[in-house]
Amino acid sequence: MIKQLDAALVKVNKMVGVDVNTPRVTKSKLQYSRYFTTVVGVGGLTLGIIGPSKSLLVLGTIGILSSIATTIEIKKF
Structure with a gap:
């Protein structure tokens, strides 16, 4: 899904005539994101x-659901 979104953003940028470089997603960035959203999600649920x-x-x-979605994306990566 991340690659599809990135491809769509490149198409839109070309149509509009804007040169925007989006950061490339790596497995380590996704793992950091999963850790952060899990901590925030558990904290929010607890409070x-x-x-x-x-x-x-x-x-x-929402934070917990986000960490689950990120885990699925890491497996696809």
């Missing part, structure tokens, strides 16, 4: 469960 803030619960859930 959302313990405290009265339901928005932290939602953000924590």
Whole structure:
């Protein structure tokens, strides 16, 4: 999915006439992203469960889902 998104961005940049260099994704960058979103997700879930803030619960859930999606992308890489 990352490669498809990158190809689409290159096409759009050519149509618009803009030269934007997007950073290339590496396996180590994806692993760092997975670690970071897991920590943020678990923290948000914990604070959302313990405290009265339901928005932290939602953000924590989104963080965990993001780390799962990143794990899937790492396996495809």
